[in-house]
Amino acid sequence: MTDHAPFPRSRPRRLRRTPALRALVREARLSADDLIWPVFVCDGEGATMEVASMPGVIRRSVDLTAEAAEEAFQAGIRTICLFPYTDAALKTDDCAEAWNSDNLSNRATRAIKAAVPGMSVMTDVALDPYNAQGHDGIVRNGVIVNDESVEALVRMAMAQAEAGADILGPSDMMDGRIGAIRTALEEAGMQDVTIMSYAAKYASAFYGPFRDATGSSGALTGDKKTYQLDPLNAEEGLRCVARDLAEGADMVMVKPGMPYLDMVRRVKDAFAVPTFAYQVSGEYAMIRAAAGNGWIDGERAMMESLMSFRRAGCDGVLTYFAPEAARLIRAGWE
Template sequence: MTRRFAEFPATRTRRLRRTPALRALVREARLSGDDLIWPVFVCDGAGVTQEVASMPGVIRRSVDLTAAAAAEAFAAGIRTICLFPYTDPALKTDLCEEAWNPDNLSNRAIRAIKAEVPGISVMTDVALDPYNAQGHDGIVRDGEILNDESVAALVKMALAQADAGADILGPSDMMDGRIGAMRTALEAAGHQGVTIMSYAAKYASAFYGPFRDAVGASGALKGDKKTYQLDPANAEEGLRCVERDLAEGADMVMVKPGMPYLDICRRVKDRFGCPTFAYQVSGEYAMIRAAAGNGWIDGERAMMESLMAFRRAGCDGVLTYFAPEAAGLIAKGWE
């Protein structure tokens, strides 16, 4: 529909920008702590913190400190936390058996967080790379990532996380058929209430480097992930993957990375109308932090603008390492 507006000066669009109150009144997208999912890295030990050099301000925490951090985040208005383990290299194998160990780092952290903060929603990562001696998201044999064998392992991993009390499973592996297999297994095991947020459109991106440092996968990775993650040039393929995962039983979908793929976020939301999320990945975070640290940009403003961009693009929420800082600014009435 073509809209006609009165000519200037009868129409002055600046009138609605004149004061903070007017700008707030007509604001099209809003950001709250409810929209933020905080990714947290878990390491072994007790009372342990470890800095992630390539992600200034981000640390790994032992299980006890992760539970305490979850409590602080919940009090600050963040309702969901997402766990990523830094697994002892000695536990990494070609068959990734540690992934479904009921007492692995992630599962211990789930139980500790739910005991400390029953009201918080705990999301997990379902992929084999933290447990894989070769650093891949699936099982590797003779240089090939095996899809069906990987799916069987991922199902066992998903069930172990559900048993531990996870609220949201986040399959990030990009193996074909894994959502349907997980949903079937969850139903059969009595986990009908466990939700799946599929990394449905996950691209083979250069923006993941610092994350791999954070989970200790950088040195282990042999080759690349281009046979299972999406080609950055392909939008329609991403939409097909989203459609497939929804058909198989995903409750929510994710686009990853975030800001370089806002067009995908918008198209997913417009086409499917489903709960749509984006992951503001480690490289995006590190670039903003580095530029701010050098005085090249206003870090707080760039952070908040970047998060609002996801909401404007149609996302219902965003996974971001900025979550605690952003929630604090929101609570203070950031405009």
Template sequence: MSASIAPRLRRLRRTPALRAMVREARLSVDDLIWPVFLCDGTGVTQEVPSMPGVIRRSVDLTVAAAAEARDAGIRCICLFPYTDFALRTDLCEEAWNPENLTNRAIRAIRAEVPDMAVMTDVALDPYNAKGHDGIVRDGEIVNDESVAALVRMAMAQAEAGADILGPSDMMDGRIAAIREALEGAGYIHVSIMSYAAKYASAFYGPFRDAVGASGALTGDKKTYQLDPANADEGLRCVARDLDEGADMVMVKPGMPYLDICRRVKDSFEVPTFAYQVSGEYAMIRAAAGNGWIDGERAMMESLMAFRRAGCDGVLTYFAPEAARLIRAGWE
């Protein structure tokens, strides 16, 4: 063949069959983790205005939603509570109450939908009167006292039957402390998915509305969450959490940090996840709602981006809708 003949790369894009044959990344329902918001009561749903299509559910309706998700092929849900403000204190005691919203939901799902993996959030912000992920003393988010509280919270969730603990607080040393406590109490099968590279991002706003932390938050979280400018520091945090006993790691937010996802996967070759956070979800929903983009195509493209970047899975509020499209043969 003459060296002057230019390659025609479009040949393999010509038909759906050819495109499918050479597709490098694939998106499966197994890749989806569905974050679900809890509220008190029975038969209760509450809209989250800044997250169109997302609702809080009482425990009974969360169990029903878990069953529907299971039937759609989703294997894992992650629970986030909207805690009554009367129960939010400076020391966050409600976080390890065996009868708090999260622990009741874990037990209920375990009983009714036993084949659904249940992941939890391990952070104090839904229970903290000041809205922070750690305990606040004289304006400082104190590390070691916060870790002790997080351990108590994690143990209560393990006792309730959680499959995966998701420490999202970014306190130093919390993975080692939680892992040691789990091992000491015989919870050797409980997995930890560490929010290992969690950035101090502007994309969390709607989530804070969903769990009621927006109005409570005093100051910001820059002293414990990562600087968005720092990639190498993110990798150091991942390395530390793996050394301390994390089974899986997460990058948060998602799409603005795909470079971090790729570096984590390439550097450590461990199960790597991303959280497509509330702000990312809300932007796609809002643009689609205004007719500016094709919402379904943007959703699926965004999820494929995580797989292309090396993620093994993604936490996304789009999970039920994406699962439906995947099972219908979306291309």
């Protein structure tokens, strides 16, 4: 790529001279519509619990989750994603609480849809919040079994759809689960329920604070390398995206976010479908920690990080910064 004219006829700085000119030629835009807010739900009423490894993030009881959803909607956020903090007594080897119609996630979905009908509710389809061994699939003799896990995930997804979820987010990385969930939805007459597949989810060190937030870190035995992607495998990630789209996913996600922006770009270029990334807990915690120590400008780093997703090709991003970023955007942040 070369300039259309040599210097001094070409002076790219001309278009950076004023805020109006910069806005006029800006190649990507960031709006509150692009943000999905992940929220942790806990038991109780009027209850909140701080997440020590994620400063500024709290777990909320169902009633407060609905109130927070109303506030987020007023700020311009249109999608909220639910993650339950399940009581340890409800975590079992068969993960049956996952498809309990009255579990935390399903109660929160109904409460949000009643309080804010226009809010799109996304749910997490994975067994780790309900698994006594902390894995995303069912464990048999130390092995995370695929097909039995898929059967459980289908039951879980159907319970979430029946509770009113707009978007199902299978994050488990079991083979064949998108096709199985899509088939079940079609057979139940719920063909309008959307699936955003965590299609390229990598076995990452950046998930640690999230596992604290959902209470699965203490339960986890071993690691998740037999079902999450190897961080060095880009082509395999593309094959997983292609598979999930062929099985009926409407949207796809790359996870984690900033360390995998190359995958975001490759997915968008290869498939031209709605593509999302998850700015995961470790990414959030690093920015918060550095800002808390005065090492970076937290507000500017937060916004710059979100811009990187849009520049890389994301249609939207799941981020714990969503409410703060939405307020800044509405205030005309530049």
